[in-house]
Amino acid sequence: MAGLTAPLLGLQKKSLREQALSALRTAITSGELAPGRHLVETELSEMLQISRGTLREALRQLEQEGLLSAGPRGRLSVRHLDEKEIRDIFAVRAALESLAARTLCELPDRAHAIESLHKTIDVMEAAQDASLEERIESDMEFHRTLCRLTGNETLLHSWQSLEGSIRMSIMFGGLEKGVKNMSVDRHREIVSAIETGDASLARTTIRAHMDSAAANLVA
Protein backbone atom coordinates (compact mmCIF):
# COMPACT_ATOMS: atom_id res chain seq x y z
CA MET A 1 0.00 0.00 0.00
CA ALA A 2 3.04 2.21 -0.11
CA GLY A 3 1.89 3.44 -3.51
CA LEU A 4 -0.79 5.47 -1.83
CA THR A 5 1.47 8.35 -1.06
CA ALA A 6 2.96 8.68 -4.50
CA PRO A 7 -0.05 10.16 -6.31
CA LEU A 8 -0.16 13.00 -3.83
CA LEU A 9 3.31 14.17 -4.53
CA GLY A 10 2.52 14.84 -8.16
CA LEU A 11 -0.02 17.27 -9.60
CA GLN A 12 -0.25 20.07 -7.09
CA LYS A 13 -3.15 21.86 -8.76
CA LYS A 14 -5.95 20.17 -6.89
CA SER A 15 -6.67 20.57 -3.22
CA LEU A 16 -5.23 17.99 -0.88
CA ARG A 17 -8.72 16.72 -0.26
CA GLU A 18 -9.27 16.04 -3.95
CA GLN A 19 -5.90 14.40 -4.27
CA ALA A 20 -6.66 12.16 -1.33
CA LEU A 21 -10.04 11.40 -2.85
CA SER A 22 -8.49 10.32 -6.13
CA ALA A 23 -5.81 8.30 -4.42
CA LEU A 24 -8.30 6.47 -2.26
CA ARG A 25 -10.72 5.91 -5.10
CA THR A 26 -7.96 4.41 -7.17
CA ALA A 27 -6.72 2.30 -4.30
CA ILE A 28 -10.19 0.90 -3.76
CA THR A 29 -11.25 0.31 -7.34
CA SER A 30 -7.89 -1.23 -8.12
CA GLY A 31 -8.23 -3.66 -5.27
CA GLU A 32 -5.25 -2.29 -3.41
CA LEU A 33 -7.66 -1.73 -0.57
CA ALA A 34 -9.61 -4.96 -0.61
CA PRO A 35 -13.37 -5.15 -0.03
CA GLY A 36 -14.16 -5.54 3.63
CA ARG A 37 -10.90 -3.96 4.65
CA HIS A 38 -11.24 -1.85 7.71
CA LEU A 39 -10.03 1.73 7.43
CA VAL A 40 -8.44 3.54 10.32
CA GLU A 41 -8.34 7.31 10.08
CA THR A 42 -5.00 7.81 11.75
CA GLU A 43 -3.41 5.14 9.58
CA LEU A 44 -4.73 6.60 6.36
CA SER A 45 -3.92 10.17 7.25
CA GLU A 46 -0.37 9.15 7.97
CA MET A 47 -0.10 7.15 4.77
CA LEU A 48 -1.53 9.93 2.64
CA GLN A 49 0.41 12.54 4.57
CA ILE A 50 -2.61 14.64 5.26
CA SER A 51 -4.36 15.63 8.44
CA ARG A 52 -7.29 13.74 9.83
CA GLY A 53 -9.64 16.63 9.16
CA THR A 54 -8.88 16.77 5.50
CA LEU A 55 -9.00 13.00 5.25
CA ARG A 56 -12.40 12.84 6.86
CA GLU A 57 -13.82 15.18 4.25
CA ALA A 58 -12.63 12.82 1.57
CA LEU A 59 -13.94 9.78 3.40
CA ARG A 60 -17.41 11.29 3.65
CA GLN A 61 -17.44 11.72 -0.08
CA LEU A 62 -16.32 8.16 -0.73
CA GLU A 63 -18.95 6.96 1.66
CA GLN A 64 -21.61 8.75 -0.35
CA GLU A 65 -20.25 7.30 -3.56
CA GLY A 66 -20.86 3.89 -2.12
CA LEU A 67 -17.23 2.83 -2.00
CA LEU A 68 -17.16 2.73 1.75
CA SER A 69 -19.71 1.41 4.15
CA ALA A 70 -20.08 2.59 7.72
CA GLY A 71 -20.17 0.11 10.52
CA PRO A 72 -21.00 0.73 14.16
CA ARG A 73 -19.53 3.88 15.68
CA GLY A 74 -18.68 5.27 12.27
CA ARG A 75 -16.06 2.69 11.52
CA LEU A 76 -15.53 2.60 7.82
CA SER A 77 -14.62 -0.33 5.68
CA VAL A 78 -14.30 -0.90 1.98
CA ARG A 79 -17.68 -1.92 0.67
CA HIS A 80 -18.23 -5.47 -0.38
CA LEU A 81 -20.62 -6.11 -3.25
CA ASP A 82 -22.63 -9.27 -3.60
CA GLU A 83 -24.14 -10.42 -6.88
CA LYS A 84 -27.50 -8.82 -6.27
CA GLU A 85 -25.87 -5.48 -5.60
CA ILE A 86 -23.91 -5.71 -8.81
CA ARG A 87 -27.07 -6.42 -10.74
CA ASP A 88 -28.78 -3.53 -8.97
CA ILE A 89 -25.96 -1.16 -9.78
CA PHE A 90 -26.07 -2.12 -13.43
CA ALA A 91 -29.84 -1.72 -13.47
CA VAL A 92 -29.49 1.87 -12.31
CA ARG A 93 -26.63 2.42 -14.69
CA ALA A 94 -28.77 1.10 -17.53
CA ALA A 95 -31.56 3.48 -16.61
CA LEU A 96 -29.19 6.45 -16.63
CA GLU A 97 -27.48 5.54 -19.87
CA SER A 98 -30.81 4.76 -21.51
CA LEU A 99 -31.84 8.28 -20.70
CA ALA A 100 -28.57 9.51 -22.16
CA ALA A 101 -29.07 7.58 -25.37
CA ARG A 102 -32.67 8.70 -25.67
CA THR A 103 -31.67 12.31 -25.09
CA LEU A 104 -28.99 12.12 -27.74
CA CYS A 105 -31.50 10.59 -30.16
CA GLU A 106 -33.73 13.60 -29.74
CA LEU A 107 -30.86 15.98 -30.39
CA PRO A 108 -31.54 17.55 -33.79
CA ASP A 109 -27.88 18.08 -34.49
CA ARG A 110 -26.20 15.01 -33.14
CA ALA A 111 -23.51 14.60 -35.79
CA HIS A 112 -20.90 16.09 -33.51
CA ALA A 113 -21.91 13.85 -30.64
CA ILE A 114 -21.80 10.78 -32.86
CA GLU A 115 -18.33 11.75 -33.93
CA SER A 116 -17.12 12.19 -30.36
CA LEU A 117 -18.48 8.81 -29.41
CA HIS A 118 -16.81 7.12 -32.36
CA LYS A 119 -13.58 8.75 -31.29
CA THR A 120 -13.76 7.24 -27.83
CA ILE A 121 -14.41 3.86 -29.44
CA ASP A 122 -11.33 4.40 -31.60
CA VAL A 123 -9.40 4.78 -28.38
CA MET A 124 -10.90 1.55 -27.11
CA GLU A 125 -9.94 -0.13 -30.32
CA ALA A 126 -6.37 1.08 -30.04
CA ALA A 127 -6.23 -0.23 -26.49
CA GLN A 128 -7.29 -3.74 -27.50
CA ASP A 129 -3.91 -5.13 -26.60
CA ALA A 130 -3.20 -2.83 -23.71
CA SER A 131 -3.53 -3.72 -20.06
CA LEU A 132 -6.88 -4.66 -18.62
CA GLU A 133 -6.86 -1.45 -16.63
CA GLU A 134 -6.39 0.68 -19.70
CA ARG A 135 -9.14 -1.12 -21.55
CA ILE A 136 -11.52 -0.60 -18.68
CA GLU A 137 -10.49 3.03 -18.56
CA SER A 138 -11.36 3.54 -22.20
CA ASP A 139 -14.67 1.79 -21.73
CA MET A 140 -15.59 4.03 -18.82
CA GLU A 141 -14.59 7.02 -20.88
CA PHE A 142 -17.05 6.02 -23.61
CA HIS A 143 -19.94 5.71 -21.22
CA ARG A 144 -19.05 8.88 -19.37
CA THR A 145 -18.90 10.70 -22.67
CA LEU A 146 -22.32 9.33 -23.55
CA CYS A 147 -23.69 11.04 -20.48
CA ARG A 148 -21.68 14.21 -20.89
CA LEU A 149 -22.77 14.81 -24.46
CA THR A 150 -26.40 15.07 -23.43
CA GLY A 151 -25.57 18.36 -21.76
CA ASN A 152 -27.59 17.20 -18.78
CA GLU A 153 -25.29 18.00 -15.87
CA THR A 154 -27.47 16.19 -13.39
CA LEU A 155 -27.35 13.05 -15.47
CA LEU A 156 -23.58 13.26 -15.73
CA HIS A 157 -23.28 13.86 -12.03
CA SER A 158 -25.52 10.93 -11.15
CA TRP A 159 -23.55 8.68 -13.45
CA GLN A 160 -20.27 9.78 -11.95
CA SER A 161 -21.60 9.13 -8.47
CA LEU A 162 -22.19 5.60 -9.64
CA GLU A 163 -18.86 5.27 -11.41
CA GLY A 164 -17.00 4.08 -8.34
CA SER A 165 -19.56 1.37 -7.73
CA ILE A 166 -19.37 0.31 -11.35
CA ARG A 167 -15.62 0.01 -11.12
CA MET A 168 -15.91 -1.99 -7.94
CA SER A 169 -18.39 -4.30 -9.65
CA ILE A 170 -15.94 -4.92 -12.44
CA MET A 171 -13.13 -5.52 -10.01
CA PHE A 172 -15.26 -7.76 -7.86
CA GLY A 173 -16.55 -9.76 -10.82
CA GLY A 174 -13.02 -10.12 -12.13
CA LEU A 175 -11.27 -7.94 -14.64
CA GLU A 176 -11.21 -10.75 -17.20
CA LYS A 177 -14.96 -11.05 -17.10
CA GLY A 178 -15.22 -7.28 -17.13
CA VAL A 179 -13.34 -6.76 -20.35
CA LYS A 180 -15.49 -9.34 -22.08
CA ASN A 181 -18.17 -6.68 -22.15
CA MET A 182 -16.00 -4.21 -23.94
CA SER A 183 -16.31 -5.36 -27.48
CA VAL A 184 -15.84 -2.59 -29.95
CA ASP A 185 -18.74 -3.85 -32.02
CA ARG A 186 -21.20 -3.62 -29.18
CA HIS A 187 -20.28 -0.01 -28.65
CA ARG A 188 -20.46 0.91 -32.32
CA GLU A 189 -23.89 -0.66 -32.26
CA ILE A 190 -24.96 1.73 -29.53
CA VAL A 191 -23.72 4.71 -31.47
CA SER A 192 -25.46 3.48 -34.60
CA ALA A 193 -28.70 3.18 -32.73
CA ILE A 194 -28.34 6.76 -31.58
CA GLU A 195 -27.50 7.84 -35.09
CA THR A 196 -30.78 6.48 -36.40
CA GLY A 197 -32.59 8.67 -33.91
CA ASP A 198 -34.79 5.76 -32.89
CA ALA A 199 -35.01 6.35 -29.15
CA SER A 200 -36.67 3.03 -28.53
CA LEU A 201 -33.95 1.15 -30.37
CA ALA A 202 -31.25 3.07 -28.55
CA ARG A 203 -32.80 2.26 -25.24
CA THR A 204 -33.08 -1.41 -26.08
CA THR A 205 -29.49 -1.55 -27.27
CA ILE A 206 -28.15 0.05 -24.11
CA ARG A 207 -30.26 -2.14 -21.92
CA ALA A 208 -29.09 -5.27 -23.71
CA HIS A 209 -25.49 -4.14 -23.36
CA MET A 210 -25.90 -3.56 -19.65
CA ASP A 211 -27.84 -6.75 -19.01
CA SER A 212 -25.19 -8.84 -20.64
CA ALA A 213 -22.45 -6.93 -18.87
CA ALA A 214 -24.04 -7.56 -15.49
CA ALA A 215 -24.71 -11.17 -16.39
CA ASN A 216 -21.10 -11.68 -17.40
CA LEU A 217 -19.86 -10.18 -14.17
CA VAL A 218 -21.89 -12.32 -11.84
CA ALA A 219 -21.54 -15.46 -13.93
Next chain:
Amino acid sequence: MAGLTAPLLGLQKKSLREQALSALRTAITSGELAPGRHLVETELSEMLQISRGTLREALRQLEQEGLLSAGPRGRLSVRHLDEKEIRDIFAVRAALESLAARTLCELPDRAHAIESLHKTIDVMEAAQDASLEERIESDMEFHRTLCRLTGNETLLHSWQSLEGSIRMSIMFGGLEKGVKNMSVDRHREIVSAIETGDASLARTTIRAHMDSAAANLVA
Protein backbone atom coordinates in the same frame (compact mmCIF):
# COMPACT_ATOMS: atom_id res chain seq x y z
CA MET B 1 -32.01 32.43 9.96
CA ALA B 2 -32.10 32.08 13.71
CA GLY B 3 -34.12 28.93 13.24
CA LEU B 4 -31.02 27.14 12.11
CA THR B 5 -29.85 26.39 15.58
CA ALA B 6 -33.12 25.01 16.83
CA PRO B 7 -33.12 21.67 15.00
CA LEU B 8 -29.78 20.86 16.54
CA LEU B 9 -31.02 21.10 20.06
CA GLY B 10 -33.55 18.35 19.47
CA LEU B 11 -32.91 14.69 18.70
CA GLN B 12 -29.49 14.00 20.13
CA LYS B 13 -29.13 10.52 18.69
CA LYS B 14 -27.45 11.57 15.47
CA SER B 15 -23.95 12.93 15.21
CA LEU B 16 -23.49 16.66 15.09
CA ARG B 17 -22.48 16.32 11.49
CA GLU B 18 -25.74 14.64 10.58
CA GLN B 19 -27.72 17.17 12.55
CA ALA B 20 -25.96 19.99 10.75
CA LEU B 21 -26.59 18.24 7.46
CA SER B 22 -30.31 18.02 8.12
CA ALA B 23 -30.50 21.56 9.36
CA LEU B 24 -28.72 22.93 6.33
CA ARG B 25 -30.69 20.80 3.91
CA THR B 26 -33.91 22.02 5.41
CA ALA B 27 -32.72 25.61 5.42
CA ILE B 28 -31.85 25.39 1.75
CA THR B 29 -34.85 23.51 0.46
CA SER B 30 -37.16 25.71 2.46
CA GLY B 31 -35.66 28.82 0.98
CA GLU B 32 -34.34 30.09 4.29
CA LEU B 33 -30.97 30.10 2.61
CA ALA B 34 -31.81 31.60 -0.75
CA PRO B 35 -30.31 30.37 -4.02
CA GLY B 36 -27.11 32.18 -4.84
CA ARG B 37 -26.50 33.00 -1.22
CA HIS B 38 -22.87 32.90 -0.36
CA LEU B 39 -21.95 30.70 2.58
CA VAL B 40 -19.16 31.58 4.95
CA GLU B 41 -17.79 28.72 6.98
CA THR B 42 -17.12 30.65 10.14
CA GLU B 43 -20.57 32.22 10.02
CA LEU B 44 -22.32 28.89 9.63
CA SER B 45 -20.27 27.08 12.21
CA GLU B 46 -21.11 29.77 14.69
CA MET B 47 -24.77 29.71 13.80
CA LEU B 48 -25.00 25.95 14.03
CA GLN B 49 -22.81 25.90 17.11
CA ILE B 50 -20.44 23.36 15.69
CA SER B 51 -16.80 23.48 14.78
CA ARG B 52 -15.58 24.27 11.31
CA GLY B 53 -14.22 20.79 10.83
CA THR B 54 -17.52 19.13 11.50
CA LEU B 55 -19.31 21.69 9.39
CA ARG B 56 -17.00 21.14 6.46
CA GLU B 57 -17.82 17.46 6.41
CA ALA B 58 -21.49 18.33 6.12
CA LEU B 59 -20.82 20.92 3.43
CA ARG B 60 -18.96 18.38 1.30
CA GLN B 61 -21.97 16.16 1.40
CA LEU B 62 -24.37 18.94 0.46
CA GLU B 63 -22.06 19.87 -2.35
CA GLN B 64 -22.25 16.36 -3.71
CA GLU B 65 -26.02 16.36 -3.40
CA GLY B 66 -26.05 19.36 -5.68
CA LEU B 67 -27.47 21.78 -3.15
CA LEU B 68 -24.32 23.84 -3.05
CA SER B 69 -22.08 24.91 -5.86
CA ALA B 70 -18.41 25.69 -5.49
CA GLY B 71 -17.04 28.90 -6.85
CA PRO B 72 -13.40 29.93 -7.20
CA ARG B 73 -11.16 29.07 -4.25
CA GLY B 74 -13.77 26.73 -2.85
CA ARG B 75 -16.28 29.40 -2.02
CA LEU B 76 -19.62 27.79 -1.63
CA SER B 77 -22.98 29.23 -2.42
CA VAL B 78 -26.50 27.88 -2.54
CA ARG B 79 -27.08 26.46 -5.98
CA HIS B 80 -29.34 28.34 -8.30
CA LEU B 81 -31.40 26.30 -10.74
CA ASP B 82 -32.50 27.58 -14.10
CA GLU B 83 -35.34 26.08 -16.08
CA LYS B 84 -33.16 23.77 -18.10
CA GLU B 85 -31.61 22.38 -14.95
CA ILE B 86 -35.03 21.70 -13.49
CA ARG B 87 -36.05 19.86 -16.63
CA ASP B 88 -32.79 17.92 -16.51
CA ILE B 89 -33.30 16.96 -12.89
CA PHE B 90 -36.78 15.71 -13.61
CA ALA B 91 -35.54 13.76 -16.60
CA VAL B 92 -33.11 11.88 -14.40
CA ARG B 93 -35.75 11.47 -11.75
CA ALA B 94 -38.10 10.05 -14.35
CA ALA B 95 -35.45 7.56 -15.46
CA LEU B 96 -34.92 6.39 -11.89
CA GLU B 97 -38.57 6.11 -11.03
CA SER B 98 -39.31 4.38 -14.30
CA LEU B 99 -36.80 1.77 -13.32
CA ALA B 100 -38.49 1.53 -9.94
CA ALA B 101 -41.91 1.06 -11.47
CA ARG B 102 -40.62 -1.48 -13.96
CA THR B 103 -38.86 -3.40 -11.22
CA LEU B 104 -41.99 -3.49 -9.11
CA CYS B 105 -43.97 -4.72 -12.13
CA GLU B 106 -41.67 -7.66 -12.43
CA LEU B 107 -42.06 -8.54 -8.78
CA PRO B 108 -44.07 -11.75 -8.63
CA ASP B 109 -45.53 -10.93 -5.26
CA ARG B 110 -46.20 -7.24 -5.39
CA ALA B 111 -49.41 -7.16 -3.39
CA HIS B 112 -47.63 -5.91 -0.32
CA ALA B 113 -45.82 -3.21 -2.27
CA ILE B 114 -49.09 -2.08 -3.85
CA GLU B 115 -50.61 -1.84 -0.43
CA SER B 116 -47.72 0.22 0.95
CA LEU B 117 -47.98 2.62 -1.94
CA HIS B 118 -51.71 3.05 -1.49
CA LYS B 119 -51.05 3.81 2.13
CA THR B 120 -48.71 6.65 1.30
CA ILE B 121 -51.34 8.00 -1.06
CA ASP B 122 -53.86 7.82 1.75
CA VAL B 123 -51.53 10.05 3.72
CA MET B 124 -51.37 12.45 0.78
CA GLU B 125 -55.15 12.43 0.62
CA ALA B 126 -55.43 13.21 4.30
CA ALA B 127 -53.00 16.09 3.84
CA GLN B 128 -55.09 17.68 1.09
CA ASP B 129 -55.91 20.66 3.25
CA ALA B 130 -52.66 20.77 5.17
CA SER B 131 -49.83 23.20 4.52
CA LEU B 132 -48.01 23.19 1.22
CA GLU B 133 -44.93 21.87 2.97
CA GLU B 134 -46.76 18.90 4.40
CA ARG B 135 -48.32 18.07 1.05
CA ILE B 136 -44.93 18.15 -0.59
CA GLU B 137 -43.57 15.98 2.16
CA SER B 138 -46.20 13.34 1.59
CA ASP B 139 -45.57 13.44 -2.14
CA MET B 140 -41.86 12.90 -1.65
CA GLU B 141 -42.62 10.07 0.69
CA PHE B 142 -44.65 8.32 -2.00
CA HIS B 143 -41.89 8.53 -4.56
CA ARG B 144 -39.20 7.56 -2.08
CA THR B 145 -41.28 4.56 -1.11
CA LEU B 146 -41.62 3.63 -4.75
CA CYS B 147 -37.85 3.38 -4.93
CA ARG B 148 -37.42 1.71 -1.58
CA LEU B 149 -39.90 -1.08 -2.32
CA THR B 150 -37.81 -2.28 -5.23
CA GLY B 151 -35.22 -3.48 -2.74
CA ASN B 152 -32.57 -1.95 -4.98
CA GLU B 153 -30.43 -0.03 -2.51
CA THR B 154 -28.45 1.66 -5.24
CA LEU B 155 -31.62 2.94 -6.83
CA LEU B 156 -32.87 4.27 -3.52
CA HIS B 157 -29.54 5.88 -2.83
CA SER B 158 -29.39 7.54 -6.24
CA TRP B 159 -32.91 8.84 -5.82
CA GLN B 160 -32.12 10.23 -2.40
CA SER B 161 -29.05 11.95 -3.75
CA LEU B 162 -31.38 13.69 -6.14
CA GLU B 163 -34.02 14.44 -3.55
CA GLY B 164 -32.46 17.71 -2.48
CA SER B 165 -32.34 18.93 -6.06
CA ILE B 166 -35.95 17.90 -6.56
CA ARG B 167 -37.00 19.88 -3.51
CA MET B 168 -35.02 22.87 -4.72
CA SER B 169 -36.75 22.60 -8.08
CA ILE B 170 -40.13 22.67 -6.42
CA MET B 171 -39.13 25.61 -4.26
CA PHE B 172 -37.65 27.45 -7.18
CA GLY B 173 -40.66 26.82 -9.40
CA GLY B 174 -42.96 27.93 -6.63
CA LEU B 175 -44.70 25.76 -4.09
CA GLU B 176 -48.11 26.53 -5.58
CA LYS B 177 -47.04 25.17 -8.93
CA GLY B 178 -45.40 22.28 -7.18
CA VAL B 179 -48.46 21.02 -5.41
CA LYS B 180 -50.41 21.11 -8.65
CA ASN B 181 -48.53 17.95 -9.54
CA MET B 182 -49.64 16.12 -6.47
CA SER B 183 -53.09 15.01 -7.45
CA VAL B 184 -54.13 11.87 -5.68
CA ASP B 185 -55.59 10.45 -8.87
CA ARG B 186 -52.32 10.69 -10.76
CA HIS B 187 -50.59 8.73 -8.07
CA ARG B 188 -53.28 6.05 -7.86
CA GLU B 189 -52.87 5.75 -11.60
CA ILE B 190 -49.19 4.95 -11.18
CA VAL B 191 -49.94 2.28 -8.61
CA SER B 192 -52.63 0.79 -10.83
CA ALA B 193 -50.19 0.60 -13.69
CA ILE B 194 -47.78 -1.28 -11.48
CA GLU B 195 -50.57 -3.54 -10.31
CA THR B 196 -51.30 -4.65 -13.87
CA GLY B 197 -47.69 -5.75 -14.18
CA ASP B 198 -47.41 -4.01 -17.52
CA ALA B 199 -43.89 -2.59 -17.30
CA SER B 200 -44.31 -0.54 -20.42
CA LEU B 201 -47.51 1.04 -19.14
CA ALA B 202 -45.94 1.76 -15.77
CA ARG B 203 -42.99 3.42 -17.42
CA THR B 204 -45.20 5.55 -19.61
CA THR B 205 -47.34 6.58 -16.66
CA ILE B 206 -44.35 7.63 -14.58
CA ARG B 207 -42.79 9.48 -17.46
CA ALA B 208 -46.02 11.36 -18.15
CA HIS B 209 -46.30 12.27 -14.49
CA MET B 210 -42.74 13.60 -14.42
CA ASP B 211 -43.01 15.44 -17.69
CA SER B 212 -46.10 17.27 -16.59
CA ALA B 213 -44.57 17.97 -13.20
CA ALA B 214 -41.49 19.51 -14.78
CA ALA B 215 -43.62 21.41 -17.28
CA ASN B 216 -45.77 22.82 -14.49
CA LEU B 217 -42.74 23.94 -12.55
CA VAL B 218 -41.08 25.88 -15.31
CA ALA B 219 -44.31 27.26 -16.71
Next chain:
DNA sequence: TGTAAGTCGACTGTTTACAGTCTGTTCTAG
Protein backbone atom coordinates in the same frame (compact mmCIF):
# COMPACT_ATOMS: atom_id res chain seq x y z
C1' DT C 1 -12.73 -23.63 36.85
C1' DG C 2 -15.99 -20.37 35.25
C1' DT C 3 -17.65 -16.00 35.22
C1' DA C 4 -18.27 -11.23 36.36
C1' DA C 5 -16.05 -6.95 37.09
C1' DG C 6 -12.51 -3.83 36.11
C1' DT C 7 -8.78 -2.02 33.16
C1' DC C 8 -6.49 -0.77 29.01
C1' DG C 9 -6.06 0.48 24.39
C1' DA C 10 -7.82 1.73 19.95
C1' DC C 11 -10.85 4.70 17.41
C1' DT C 12 -13.97 7.99 16.28
C1' DG C 13 -16.36 12.59 17.13
C1' DT C 14 -15.41 17.13 17.91
C1' DT C 15 -13.16 21.30 19.28
C1' DT C 16 -9.62 24.86 19.36
C1' DA C 17 -5.89 27.40 17.73
C1' DC C 18 -2.77 28.52 14.25
C1' DA C 19 -0.10 28.96 9.80
C1' DG C 20 -0.34 29.84 4.96
C1' DT C 21 -2.40 31.76 0.83
C1' DC C 22 -5.24 34.32 -2.18
C1' DT C 23 -7.98 38.40 -3.20
C1' DG C 24 -10.15 42.53 -3.04
C1' DT C 25 -9.90 46.99 -0.79
C1' DT C 26 -8.05 50.90 1.17
C1' DC C 27 -4.69 54.16 2.13
C1' DT C 28 -0.65 56.65 1.00
C1' DA C 29 3.22 58.51 -1.44
C1' DG C 30 4.78 60.46 -5.61
Next chain:
DNA sequence: CTAGAACAGACTGTAAACAGTCGACTTACA
Protein backbone atom coordinates in the same frame (compact mmCIF):
# COMPACT_ATOMS: atom_id res chain seq x y z
C1' DC D 1 -4.62 60.70 -10.22
C1' DT D 2 -2.38 56.38 -9.88
C1' DA D 3 0.96 52.63 -8.56
C1' DG D 4 2.07 50.09 -4.81
C1' DA D 5 2.03 48.82 0.04
C1' DA D 6 -0.63 47.43 3.91
C1' DC D 7 -4.62 45.17 5.48
C1' DA D 8 -8.72 42.52 6.27
C1' DG D 9 -11.63 38.62 5.01
C1' DA D 10 -11.99 33.91 3.75
C1' DC D 11 -10.62 29.34 2.61
C1' DT D 12 -7.25 25.35 2.99
C1' DG D 13 -4.74 22.61 5.74
C1' DT D 14 -2.42 21.28 10.18
C1' DA D 15 -1.52 19.86 14.93
C1' DA D 16 -2.84 18.71 19.40
C1' DA D 17 -6.01 17.46 22.60
C1' DC D 18 -10.13 15.46 25.09
C1' DA D 19 -14.29 12.83 25.72
C1' DG D 20 -17.00 8.77 24.79
C1' DT D 21 -17.41 4.11 23.44
C1' DC D 22 -16.53 -0.51 22.65
C1' DG D 23 -13.79 -4.68 22.44
C1' DA D 24 -10.26 -7.38 24.46
C1' DC D 25 -7.69 -8.75 28.08
C1' DT D 26 -6.93 -9.49 32.92
C1' DT D 27 -8.04 -10.38 37.37
C1' DA D 28 -10.44 -11.63 41.37
C1' DC D 29 -13.90 -14.15 43.49
C1' DA D 30 -17.25 -17.91 44.19
